[in-house]
Amino acid sequence: xxxxxxxxxxxxxxxxxxxxxxxxxxxxxxxxxxxxxxQRDATLELDLASGKSRVISLQGGNVLxxxxxxxxxxxxxxxxxxxxxxxxxxxxxxxxxxxAAARDWNVPGLTGDxxxxxxxxxxxxxxxxSAPPQIxxxxxxxxxxxxxxxxxxxxxxxxxxxxxxxxxxxxxPNGVQLLFTxxxxxxxxxxxxxxxGFGTVFFGRRYVEVIADTASNAFGRSLVVGLLxxxxxxxxxxxxxxxxxxxxxxxxxxxxxxxxxxxxxVVAALAGYLAVAHAVGETWTRRRMANGxxxxxxxSYGYVFTGLVGLLGLWAAAALFGxxxxxxxxxxGAAFIVTWLAATVGFGAVLLSRAGLRETFASxxxxxxxxxxxxATPPATPAAPRPGGGRRE
Amino acid sequence: xxxxxxxxxxxxxxxxxxxxxxxxxxxxSARQLHGETSLIVDVTYAGGDLKLGPASPxxxxxxxLRYDEDQFTPVREYDQDAGVLRLGxxxxxxxxxxxxxxGEETPSLDLALTPEVPLQLRVDVGAAExxxxxxxxxxxxxxxxxxxxxxxxxxxxPNPVDCDALTFEVGAADFTxxxxxxxxxxxxxxxxxxxxxxxxxxxxWHASAEANVKIGIGSLKLMLPRELGVAITLNRFLAxxxxxxxxxxxxxxxxxNYATARxxxxxxxxxxxxxIDVNWTDGR
Numbered sequence: 001x002x003x004x005x006x007x008x009x010x011x012x013x014x015x016x017x018x019x020x021x022x023x024x025x026x027x028x029x030x031x032x033x034x035x036x037x038x039q040r041d042a043t044l045e046l047d048l049a050s051g052k053s054r055v056i057s058l059q060g061g062n063v064l065x066x067x068x069x070x071x072x073x074x075x076x077x078x079x080x081x082x083x084x085x086x087x088x089x090x091x092x093x094x095x096x097x098x099x100a101a102a103r104d105w106n107v108p109g110l111t112g113d114x115x116x117x118x119x120x121x122x123x124x125x126x127x128x129x130s131a132p133p134q135i136x137x138x139x140x141x142x143x144x145x146x147x148x149x150x151x152x153x154x155x156x157x158x159x160x161x162x163x164x165x166x167x168x169x170x171x172x173p174n175g176v177q178l179l180f181t182x183x184x185x186x187x188x189x190x191x192x193x194x195x196x197g198f199g200t201v202f203f204g205r206r207y208v209e210v211i212a213d214t215a216s217n218a219f220g221r222s223l224v225v226g227l228l229x230x231x232x233x234x235x236x237x238x239x240x241x242x243x244x245x246x247x248x249x250x251x252x253x254x255x256x257x258x259x260x261x262x263x264x265x266v267v268a269a270l271a272g273y274l275a276v277a278h279a280v281g282e283t284w285t286r287r288r289m290a291n292g293x294x295x296x297x298x299x300s301y302g303y304v305f306t307g308l309v310g311l312l313g314l315w316a317a318a319a320l321f322g323x324x325x326x327x328x329x330x331x332x333g334a335a336f337i338v339t340w341l342a343a344t345v346g347f348g349a350v351l352l353s354r355a356g357l358r359e360t361f362a363s364x365x366x367x368x369x370x371x372x373x374x375x376a377t378p379p380a381t382p383a384a385p386r387p388g389g390g391r392r393e
Numbered sequence: 394x395x396x397x398x399x400x401x402x403x404x405x406x407x408x409x410x411x412x413x414x415x416x417x418x419x420x421x422s423a424r425q426l427h428g429e430t431s432l433i434v435d436v437t438y439a440g441g442d443l444k445l446g447p448a449s450p451x452x453x454x455x456x457x458l459r460y461d462e463d464q465f466t467p468v469r470e471y472d473q474d475a476g477v478l479r480l481g482x483x484x485x486x487x488x489x490x491x492x493x494x495x496g497e498e499t500p501s502l503d504l505a506l507t508p509e510v511p512l513q514l515r516v517d518v519g520a521a522e523x524x525x526x527x528x529x530x531x532x533x534x535x536x537x538x539x540x541x542x543x544x545x546x547x548x549x550x551p552n553p554v555d556c557d558a559l560t561f562e563v564g565a566a567d568f569t570x571x572x573x574x575x576x577x578x579x580x581x582x583x584x585x586x587x588x589x590x591x592x593x594x595x596x597x598w599h600a601s602a603e604a605n606v607k608i609g610i611g612s613l614k615l616m617l618p619r620e621l622g623v624a625i626t627l628n629r630f631l632a633x634x635x636x637x638x639x640x641x642x643x644x645x646x647x648x649x650n651y652a653t654a655r656x657x658x659x660x661x662x663x664x665x666x667x668x669i670d671v672n673w674t675d676g677r
Contacts, residue, residue, distance in 0.1 A: 031424060031425070031427055032422065032423060032424030032425070032453075032471070033422065033423060033424075034420060034421065034422035034423075034469060035420070035421045035422070036418060036419070036420045036421075036467075037418065037419050037420075038416060038417065038418035038419070038462055039416060039417075040416065040462075047424075047471070051473075090421075091419075091421040091457075092421075093423075094423060094425055094451070094452065095423055095424065095425055096425070098423075181628070181663075185630050185665060188665070189630075
């Protein structure tokens, strides 16, 4: 009885040892690989099922296995050439075949250090196998925070995905969203116009001033000319097209002419609008100064800025009162009319002043003719002598 | 005098050689399937040329990278317990743009992802020229973000699984997305900054969907199949809209077949400074 018991014990130990070896084998299975080639190094990295990796690299004359130098090789020698060829050919292989190719790798004619280094590489590959392991199913729920932030709390399985409930179009955005969107748009437009205005003043201040003065000194005339200009824009464009077509040769110029006409019209309207903003800002600033307010360095930049604030103010009011129901339409209507009026007058002023070249209607005001500057320049009238002429004690 | 000239000549030669110095490195990496049932994939790419598409059967991924190893480092991480795969190329010095000297080679990434495992995929691309094919890849969720780039994204084949959400975030770019109907996504979002954007909603539609499109400055071209019932809720500022084929009711533009269509697309479009063009297509 003792003999069968011993046999069973021995069999059990053998099975356990075999199981441990099998488990060890699975832990050394290669599950993926990477090949890196550059002038500096030629590296093969094999990822193991255990989570570790085996890195074999030829770098700077050293053969490295997992970062440790295990031998030397001659740069450009037989070992390096054969290693680079192995890795180059392996770039198109799947992991299993790559591992097999590496294990079967043979380099004839090696001697000395290179032969020893080749032996170290082969032994580093010997323990590895490439049987495909069964990795546990991925648990997305256990994903790191950084990844979950990208894909926040959503069901992974398609079956658990909620059905699309809403067949109709999206519900209207709430008041706060509308307010935010409208205000953001107004601010963006303001910044864009201010930038264009500053650029225009920087490069053509004189012309802007002439157009602005034309708009303010000949407001009615500018309005009428602007209206007529708007009405005649399309007929003029049509005449231009017809005229060019009649000249035959002009047909070639037609696309350029049409684009140039449209660009010129848009630029004229925009420049006119900015000039009106300049005029509004200048008028308002001078009024403040006349009332005794101190304005440091009144410049055209400030006028454009102030004028744009004034002109876009109604749009801002419309945006801010968007929640107030029908009142917003009053603001929007007023803002639209003011904007159209400014653009029309500005357009007319651009036409009247020939884009700021003609000052006929500009006639900059003579400051001394008004009392605006009285705060800065006191009257120089000499005081009459007192009767008796004596100094007052 | 001769000595000065010689020094100058040497300096010029040195400058010329260092200006074009580039330590090119190629990296090929592959992994086969080992029983994965789903995966989160995070692709980061600093910039250059990008190709992305489905891998061969049996491959989890295959990545071919070519880059300057003095400027970039590859990303290749797989957390098998969490089911998270990170791939790509990252700048070593924190640059978000790619600088090329004259004659230098552009970095490139050719990436293939498994068509056999459902993915939650995030693609983050810097300044790149991207050619992306999602057709055939099982997408549960997609987030695609790009900076200044020219991106062509296609869904040439239907997505075999239901997709919860599809998000595109595009900076300054020419962007074209084709056959979005094949994406099988119920919710689509597109956020664009500046550029020309084409969204082609062709492909095979299995269920109704909602798409939110926000675009700043630029043109938006919507390609809509005629058999699709389309409703567009439009919020625009200084943006033209080609309303051919639509009827406006209560602030919403409805296609003529909206009430009877088997599948509907509800589009919410926010646009400023640009044009919105609609092209009706015959679908497929």
